[in-house]
Amino acid sequence: MTVIHIPGSKSVTARALFLAAAAKGTSTLVRPLRSDDTEGFAEGLARLGYDVAKEADRWHIEGRPAGPAVTEADIYCRDGATTARFLPTLAAAAASGTYRFDASAQMRRRPLAPLTEALRTLGVELRHEAAEGHHPLRVTASGIKGGELTLDAGESSQYLTALLMLGPLTAEGLRITVTDLVSAPYIEITLAMMRSFGVEVTRGGHDDNVFTVPPGGYRATPYAIEPDASTASYFFAAAALTGQEVTVVGLGKDALQGDLRFVDVLRRMGAEVRSTPDSTTVRSGGTLRGITVNMRDISDTMPTLAALAPFASGPVRIEGVGNTRVKECDRLEACAQNLRKMGITVETGPDWIQIHPGTPRPTEIVSHGDHRIVMSFAVTGLRVPGITYDDPGCVRKTFPQFHEAFAEFAELTNR
Ligand SMILES: O=C(O)C1=C[C@@H](OP(=O)(O)O)[C@@H](O)[C@H](O)C1
């Protein structure tokens, strides 16, 4: 049995940074993720004049309920969509100021329009400097009164998370009616974390799709960041593929992240899964069944399953994952391209991929600068020696030490 310690959750760290920055008092984040996305978020906060003091496994953030300490700033959001969507929203709540946001070429391609349209509806002066609905943008803030919004979050739940977290920073609060929602479990993370920082959102409507966010701001709190469940998927998949037993500590029945449900997919394929409140164990004899599975709620783990799929005894069909086409790359096509390069038969549709059993041959993975493409095919690499990557370093987005950690893990499980 191998016990694995996974670095902190990107999603939880990003939210904790936002909430701590907006709260009254000083918050300490325990074991935040240290990666390009979260360092970029913290750097953006510092540029807005927030005080972020970093120790090895603790970040202390002095909250500023009145908003940024500066009235002008230029912020580079790197590749991180949480940074690129959450930080302009935080800045928009300032009493006054003009803030310019830009991002990498990859992030500039990713959409933002439903969020920026919602901010405009709330009275924020927001200009897209190049393409409408994309970075770079200029936000001129003058305080937000609040009120009613209708939001389509069918492309990204991050639009809704940003607006929910904005709610308590408005004068009168927000009432958001959501017409469509992808990646729904991320909203549960947002609501639970807002609660930890002192804000209770009420949810109603025929489909639980109306969110009422009270005004009044956040309260600082010490906050322990749980390990990243999307990152854990590579280790769980590795156990399922190689017939090992792997336990991830710090992620169990009490975890906030929906991506932990990836183990249910492995269970359906034949792996054995055990959970305690604080750990999850996957064990497998190494044989896996084909399945049809809808991954709309947990699509960051779609590439993990795609990389595992050729080894199943029947086809693996993954549905409900159209929004993976607007992530770091078009993940449906990137998975199909790399699997085909390995000699595997793959079909794709607008929001699905079907992968047939086969014997992958080694190839150079075309990563498209996407951390998850590299980390996923590292799982395939456990059974296919000779796989290489055109851009192995892109794992820095969420797990800079991935290659060392995965190699060490592979060595341990080989003993
Ligand atoms: O809110 C978050 O922290 C995230 C939400 C998801 O995005 P979408 O809602 O765009 O699918 C997920 O893919 C991303 O990695 C992190």
Ligand SMILES: C=C(OP(=O)(O)O)C(=O)O
């Ligand atoms: C989609 C991802 O990231 P983000 O949207 O936060 O950039 C991811 O980490 O897989």
